[in-house]
Protein backbone atom coordinates (compact mmCIF):
# COMPACT_ATOMS: atom_id res chain seq x y z
CA UNK A 1 0.00 0.00 0.00
CA UNK A 2 1.05 3.58 -0.58
CA UNK A 3 1.50 5.86 2.40
CA UNK A 4 0.77 9.34 1.20
CA UNK A 5 -0.08 10.97 4.50
CA UNK A 6 2.29 9.33 6.89
CA UNK A 7 2.28 11.38 10.08
CA UNK A 8 5.84 10.47 10.90
CA UNK A 9 8.24 13.41 10.25
CA UNK A 10 10.06 13.09 6.94
CA UNK A 11 13.54 11.61 7.06
CA UNK A 12 16.42 13.54 5.47
CA UNK A 13 19.61 11.66 4.56
CA UNK A 14 22.67 13.85 4.02
CA UNK A 15 25.74 12.27 2.41
CA UNK A 16 28.80 14.52 2.75
CA UNK A 17 32.42 13.94 3.74
CA UNK A 18 32.54 17.33 5.45
CA UNK A 19 31.53 16.90 9.12
CA UNK A 20 30.61 20.60 9.32
CA UNK A 21 28.03 20.16 6.54
CA UNK A 22 26.58 17.13 8.31
CA UNK A 23 26.26 19.14 11.51
CA UNK A 24 24.67 21.97 9.56
CA UNK A 25 22.18 19.57 8.04
CA UNK A 26 21.41 17.96 11.38
CA UNK A 27 20.72 21.33 13.00
CA UNK A 28 18.53 22.43 10.12
CA UNK A 29 16.54 19.19 10.16
CA UNK A 30 15.99 19.46 13.92
CA UNK A 31 14.75 23.04 13.61
CA UNK A 32 12.47 22.23 10.69
CA UNK A 33 10.99 19.16 12.36
CA UNK A 34 12.57 16.59 10.05
CA UNK A 35 14.35 13.43 11.16
CA UNK A 36 17.96 13.24 10.03
CA UNK A 37 20.59 10.64 9.12
CA UNK A 38 24.13 11.64 8.16
CA UNK A 39 26.66 9.59 6.15
CA UNK A 40 30.28 10.64 5.69
CA UNK A 41 31.02 8.95 2.34
CA UNK A 42 29.27 7.60 -0.76
CA UNK A 43 29.28 3.96 0.29
CA UNK A 44 27.93 4.73 3.77
CA UNK A 45 25.34 6.94 2.07
CA UNK A 46 24.17 4.12 -0.17
CA UNK A 47 23.93 1.78 2.79
CA UNK A 48 21.90 4.34 4.75
CA UNK A 49 19.68 4.98 1.72
CA UNK A 50 18.87 1.26 1.51
CA UNK A 51 18.40 0.69 5.24
CA UNK A 52 16.87 3.91 6.57
CA UNK A 53 14.49 4.53 3.62
CA UNK A 54 14.81 8.35 3.65
CA UNK A 55 12.19 10.64 2.10
CA UNK A 56 14.84 12.86 0.55
CA UNK A 57 18.59 12.45 -0.04
CA UNK A 58 21.12 15.30 -0.03
CA UNK A 59 24.26 14.24 -1.91
CA UNK A 60 27.57 16.03 -1.90
CA UNK A 61 29.01 15.94 -5.42
CA UNK A 62 32.69 15.61 -4.51
CA UNK A 63 33.51 12.80 -2.09
CA UNK A 64 36.64 10.66 -1.74
CA UNK A 65 35.20 7.17 -2.38
CA UNK A 66 32.17 7.52 -4.67
CA UNK A 67 31.15 10.82 -6.23
CA UNK A 68 27.64 12.13 -5.73
CA UNK A 69 26.98 11.26 -9.38
CA UNK A 70 28.03 7.64 -8.82
CA UNK A 71 25.86 7.35 -5.72
CA UNK A 72 22.92 8.82 -7.64
CA UNK A 73 23.44 6.35 -10.50
CA UNK A 74 23.53 3.46 -8.01
CA UNK A 75 20.24 4.70 -6.56
CA UNK A 76 18.72 4.78 -10.07
CA UNK A 77 19.84 1.17 -10.60
CA UNK A 78 18.35 -0.01 -7.33
CA UNK A 79 15.91 -2.93 -7.59
CA UNK A 80 13.84 -1.24 -4.88
CA UNK A 81 11.31 1.08 -6.60
CA UNK A 82 10.85 3.11 -3.40
CA UNK A 83 14.56 3.92 -3.34
CA UNK A 84 14.65 4.62 -7.09
CA UNK A 85 11.83 7.12 -6.62
CA UNK A 86 13.37 8.86 -3.60
CA UNK A 87 14.12 12.47 -4.56
CA UNK A 88 17.83 13.33 -4.61
CA UNK A 89 19.24 16.85 -4.24
CA UNK A 90 22.85 17.33 -5.38
CA UNK A 91 25.01 19.72 -3.38
CA UNK A 92 27.64 21.12 -5.70
CA UNK A 93 29.88 24.05 -6.57
CA UNK A 94 28.62 26.81 -8.90
CA UNK A 95 31.41 25.96 -11.33
CA UNK A 96 30.14 22.39 -11.95
CA UNK A 97 29.77 21.11 -15.51
CA UNK A 98 26.39 22.38 -16.76
CA UNK A 99 25.94 19.70 -19.45
CA UNK A 100 26.40 16.98 -16.90
CA UNK A 101 24.01 18.74 -14.54
CA UNK A 102 21.37 18.75 -17.26
CA UNK A 103 21.95 15.05 -17.96
CA UNK A 104 21.45 14.18 -14.30
CA UNK A 105 18.29 16.29 -14.11
CA UNK A 106 17.00 14.45 -17.20
CA UNK A 107 17.83 11.16 -15.49
CA UNK A 108 15.60 12.15 -12.56
CA UNK A 109 17.71 14.23 -10.17
CA UNK A 110 15.26 16.40 -8.23
CA UNK A 111 17.40 19.56 -7.83
CA UNK A 112 20.84 21.13 -7.47
CA UNK A 113 21.84 23.33 -4.59
CA UNK A 114 24.97 25.40 -5.02
CA UNK A 115 27.48 25.74 -2.24
CA UNK A 116 27.74 27.73 -0.10
CA UNK A 117 24.09 27.76 0.90
CA UNK A 118 22.30 29.02 3.95
CA UNK A 119 19.65 27.61 6.24
CA UNK A 120 16.69 29.05 4.33
CA UNK A 121 17.96 28.00 0.91
CA UNK A 122 18.48 24.41 1.98
CA UNK A 123 15.15 24.25 3.75
CA UNK A 124 13.34 25.73 0.74
CA UNK A 125 14.81 23.16 -1.61
CA UNK A 126 13.99 20.25 0.72
CA UNK A 127 10.41 21.47 1.23
CA UNK A 128 9.82 22.01 -2.50
CA UNK A 129 11.30 18.68 -3.49
CA UNK A 130 9.18 16.86 -0.90
CA UNK A 131 6.00 18.54 -2.17
CA UNK A 132 6.93 17.62 -5.75
CA UNK A 133 7.71 14.08 -4.71
CA UNK A 134 4.31 13.76 -3.03
CA UNK A 135 2.60 14.97 -6.22
CA UNK A 136 4.55 12.47 -8.31
CA UNK A 137 3.56 9.68 -5.95
CA UNK A 138 -0.09 10.72 -6.29
CA UNK A 139 0.28 10.65 -10.07
CA UNK A 140 1.79 7.20 -9.92
CA UNK A 141 -1.18 5.98 -7.88
CA UNK A 142 -3.66 7.59 -10.27
CA UNK A 143 -1.90 6.02 -13.25
CA UNK A 144 -2.02 2.61 -11.58
CA UNK A 145 -5.73 3.05 -10.85
CA UNK A 146 -6.42 4.19 -14.42
CA UNK A 147 -4.59 1.13 -15.78
CA UNK A 148 -6.48 -1.18 -13.46
CA UNK A 149 -9.81 0.30 -14.45
CA UNK A 150 -8.94 0.03 -18.18
CA UNK A 151 -8.01 -3.63 -17.83
CA UNK A 152 -11.11 -4.31 -15.72
CA UNK A 153 -13.35 -2.60 -18.30
CA UNK A 154 -11.82 -4.60 -21.16
CA UNK A 155 -12.23 -7.81 -19.17
CA UNK A 156 -15.83 -6.98 -18.34
CA UNK A 157 -16.71 -6.30 -21.99
CA UNK A 158 -15.07 -9.50 -23.19
CA UNK A 159 -16.73 -11.53 -20.43
CA UNK A 160 -20.16 -10.13 -21.33
CA UNK A 161 -19.67 -10.79 -25.02
CA UNK A 162 -18.54 -14.34 -24.35
CA UNK A 163 -21.46 -14.99 -22.02
CA UNK A 164 -23.94 -13.73 -24.59
CA UNK A 165 -22.61 -15.61 -27.58
CA UNK A 166 -19.88 -18.23 -27.20
CA UNK A 167 -19.72 -18.56 -31.00
CA UNK A 168 -18.84 -14.89 -31.42
CA UNK A 169 -16.50 -15.30 -28.49
CA UNK A 170 -14.43 -18.01 -30.10
CA UNK A 171 -14.38 -16.13 -33.39
CA UNK A 172 -13.21 -12.94 -31.63
CA UNK A 173 -10.55 -14.89 -29.78
CA UNK A 174 -9.10 -16.39 -32.95
CA UNK A 175 -9.38 -13.09 -34.80
CA UNK A 176 -7.52 -11.33 -32.00
CA UNK A 177 -4.53 -13.69 -32.11
CA UNK A 178 -4.29 -13.58 -35.90
CA UNK A 179 -4.83 -9.80 -36.05
CA UNK A 180 -1.91 -9.27 -33.67
CA UNK A 181 0.31 -11.44 -35.87
CA UNK A 182 -0.74 -9.59 -39.05
CA UNK A 183 -0.19 -6.25 -37.30
CA UNK A 184 3.38 -7.24 -36.41
CA UNK A 185 3.95 -8.53 -39.95
CA UNK A 186 2.69 -5.17 -41.26
CA UNK A 187 5.38 -3.34 -39.30
CA UNK A 188 3.41 -2.13 -36.28
CA UNK A 189 5.32 -2.03 -33.01
CA UNK A 190 4.41 -4.37 -30.18
CA UNK A 191 2.23 -1.87 -28.34
CA UNK A 192 0.20 -0.98 -31.44
CA UNK A 193 -0.12 -4.67 -32.29
CA UNK A 194 -1.54 -5.30 -28.81
CA UNK A 195 -4.06 -2.50 -29.34
CA UNK A 196 -5.06 -4.14 -32.64
CA UNK A 197 -5.42 -7.41 -30.74
CA UNK A 198 -7.75 -5.77 -28.23
CA UNK A 199 -9.69 -4.10 -31.06
CA UNK A 200 -10.05 -7.45 -32.81
CA UNK A 201 -11.20 -9.08 -29.58
CA UNK A 202 -13.85 -6.43 -29.04
CA UNK A 203 -14.76 -5.69 -32.67
CA UNK A 204 -18.15 -7.40 -32.38
CA UNK A 205 -18.89 -6.23 -28.81
CA UNK A 206 -22.06 -4.53 -30.12
CA UNK A 207 -23.54 -7.97 -30.83
CA UNK A 208 -24.53 -7.94 -27.17
CA UNK A 209 -27.35 -5.65 -28.36
CA UNK A 210 -28.53 -7.89 -31.22
CA UNK A 211 -31.48 -10.21 -30.42
CA UNK A 212 -30.39 -13.81 -29.94
CA UNK A 213 -32.86 -15.18 -32.50
CA UNK A 214 -31.03 -13.07 -35.10
CA UNK A 215 -27.54 -13.56 -33.73
CA UNK A 216 -27.78 -17.36 -33.58
CA UNK A 217 -30.21 -17.96 -36.45
CA UNK A 218 -29.33 -21.22 -38.22
CA UNK A 219 -30.02 -19.88 -41.69
CA UNK A 220 -29.73 -16.85 -43.93
CA UNK A 221 -30.93 -13.57 -42.44
CA UNK A 222 -33.91 -11.69 -43.87
CA UNK A 223 -33.48 -8.10 -44.97
CA UNK A 224 -34.86 -6.82 -41.64
CA UNK A 225 -32.70 -9.21 -39.63
CA UNK A 226 -29.64 -8.12 -41.57
CA UNK A 227 -30.45 -4.49 -40.72
CA UNK A 228 -30.65 -5.45 -37.03
CA UNK A 229 -27.36 -7.33 -37.26
CA UNK A 230 -25.66 -4.35 -38.86
CA UNK A 231 -26.59 -2.24 -35.85
CA UNK A 232 -23.92 -4.08 -33.85
CA UNK A 233 -21.35 -1.61 -35.17
CA UNK A 234 -23.26 1.34 -33.71
CA UNK A 235 -24.06 -0.46 -30.46
CA UNK A 236 -20.36 -1.23 -29.99
CA UNK A 237 -19.35 2.31 -30.85
CA UNK A 238 -21.85 3.72 -28.34
CA UNK A 239 -20.79 1.26 -25.63
CA UNK A 240 -17.15 2.39 -25.88
CA UNK A 241 -17.86 6.09 -26.29
CA UNK A 242 -17.26 7.03 -22.67
CA UNK A 243 -14.48 4.57 -21.86
CA UNK A 244 -11.10 6.28 -21.39
CA UNK A 245 -8.15 5.14 -23.52
CA UNK A 246 -10.34 3.14 -25.91
CA UNK A 247 -10.03 5.58 -28.84
CA UNK A 248 -8.19 3.26 -31.24
CA UNK A 249 -10.22 0.24 -30.18
CA UNK A 250 -13.41 2.18 -30.78
CA UNK A 251 -12.28 3.00 -34.31
CA UNK A 252 -11.82 -0.69 -35.04
CA UNK A 253 -15.30 -1.40 -33.66
CA UNK A 254 -16.90 1.45 -35.61
CA UNK A 255 -15.29 0.89 -38.99
CA UNK A 256 -14.60 -2.84 -39.29
CA UNK A 257 -17.42 -3.31 -41.83
CA UNK A 258 -16.29 -0.48 -44.10
CA UNK A 259 -15.04 -1.59 -47.52
CA UNK A 260 -11.88 -0.46 -49.28
CA UNK A 261 -13.98 0.66 -52.32
CA UNK A 262 -16.58 2.52 -50.22
CA UNK A 263 -19.22 -0.20 -50.42
CA UNK A 264 -19.30 -1.05 -46.71
CA UNK A 265 -21.24 0.30 -43.75
CA UNK A 266 -22.17 2.34 -41.78
CA UNK A 267 -20.34 5.38 -43.23
CA UNK A 268 -19.25 4.14 -46.66
CA UNK A 269 -15.69 5.31 -46.03
CA UNK A 270 -13.13 4.27 -48.62
CA UNK A 271 -9.41 3.48 -48.82
CA UNK A 272 -7.20 5.24 -46.32
CA UNK A 273 -10.21 7.06 -44.85
CA UNK A 274 -10.77 3.81 -42.97
CA UNK A 275 -8.36 3.64 -40.02
CA UNK A 276 -5.59 1.05 -40.47
CA UNK A 277 -6.65 -1.04 -37.47
CA UNK A 278 -10.22 -1.31 -38.77
CA UNK A 279 -8.98 -2.36 -42.26
CA UNK A 280 -6.81 -4.99 -40.64
CA UNK A 281 -9.59 -6.34 -38.41
CA UNK A 282 -11.87 -6.44 -41.47
CA UNK A 283 -9.53 -8.76 -43.41
CA UNK A 284 -8.77 -11.04 -40.47
CA UNK A 285 -12.43 -11.09 -39.41
CA UNK A 286 -13.48 -12.20 -42.90
CA UNK A 287 -10.79 -14.90 -43.06
CA UNK A 288 -11.67 -16.33 -39.67
CA UNK A 289 -15.41 -16.22 -40.44
CA UNK A 290 -14.91 -18.11 -43.71
CA UNK A 291 -12.71 -20.76 -42.12
CA UNK A 292 -14.94 -21.39 -39.06
CA UNK A 293 -18.20 -23.31 -38.85
CA UNK A 294 -21.31 -21.17 -38.48
CA UNK A 295 -24.84 -22.13 -37.36
CA UNK A 296 -25.97 -21.76 -40.99
CA UNK A 297 -22.99 -23.17 -42.90
CA UNK A 298 -19.88 -25.29 -42.73
CA UNK A 299 -16.44 -23.72 -42.89
CA UNK A 300 -14.94 -23.14 -46.31
CA UNK A 301 -11.78 -24.95 -47.36
CA UNK A 302 -8.74 -22.76 -46.81
CA UNK A 303 -7.95 -22.52 -50.51
CA UNK A 304 -11.46 -21.21 -51.21
CA UNK A 305 -11.13 -18.64 -48.39
CA UNK A 306 -7.83 -17.54 -49.90
CA UNK A 307 -9.44 -17.25 -53.33
CA UNK A 308 -12.28 -15.11 -51.95
CA UNK A 309 -9.90 -12.85 -50.04
CA UNK A 310 -7.81 -12.36 -53.16
CA UNK A 311 -10.95 -11.61 -55.15
CA UNK A 312 -11.96 -9.05 -52.49
CA UNK A 313 -8.56 -7.32 -52.45
CA UNK A 314 -9.12 -3.78 -53.71
CA UNK A 315 -12.90 -3.95 -53.40
CA UNK A 316 -13.78 -5.16 -49.90
CA UNK A 317 -10.26 -5.31 -48.47
CA UNK A 318 -7.08 -3.27 -48.37
CA UNK A 319 -4.95 -5.22 -50.91
CA UNK A 320 -1.73 -4.71 -48.91
CA UNK A 321 -3.36 -6.19 -45.83
CA UNK A 322 -4.61 -9.20 -47.78
CA UNK A 323 -0.97 -9.81 -48.75
CA UNK A 324 0.14 -9.29 -45.14
CA UNK A 325 -2.44 -11.85 -44.04
CA UNK A 326 -1.18 -14.41 -46.56
CA UNK A 327 2.42 -13.72 -45.48
CA UNK A 328 1.42 -14.21 -41.86
CA UNK A 329 -0.54 -17.40 -42.53
CA UNK A 330 2.42 -19.01 -44.30
CA UNK A 331 4.16 -19.42 -40.94
CA UNK A 332 1.32 -18.88 -38.46
CA UNK A 333 0.66 -21.46 -35.77
CA UNK A 334 -2.72 -20.83 -34.11
CA UNK A 335 -2.90 -21.35 -30.37
CA UNK A 336 -4.29 -24.77 -29.53
CA UNK A 337 -5.87 -23.40 -26.37
CA UNK A 338 -9.26 -22.06 -27.42
CA UNK A 339 -10.07 -20.34 -24.13
CA UNK A 340 -9.65 -16.62 -23.94
CA UNK A 341 -6.31 -15.35 -22.70
CA UNK A 342 -6.55 -11.77 -21.43
CA UNK A 343 -3.09 -11.73 -19.91
CA UNK A 344 -1.90 -9.51 -22.77
CA UNK A 345 -3.98 -6.65 -21.36
CA UNK A 346 -1.39 -6.26 -18.60
CA UNK A 347 1.23 -5.48 -21.26
CA UNK A 348 -0.76 -2.63 -22.83
CA UNK A 349 0.81 0.75 -22.04
CA UNK A 350 -2.46 2.61 -22.46
CA UNK A 351 -2.05 5.02 -19.57
Ligand SMILES: [Fe+2]
Nearest residue numbers: 203204256257
Ligand atom coordinates in the same frame (compact mmCIF):
# COMPACT_ATOMS: atom_id res chain seq x y z
FE1 LIG B 1 -18.80 -7.30 -37.05
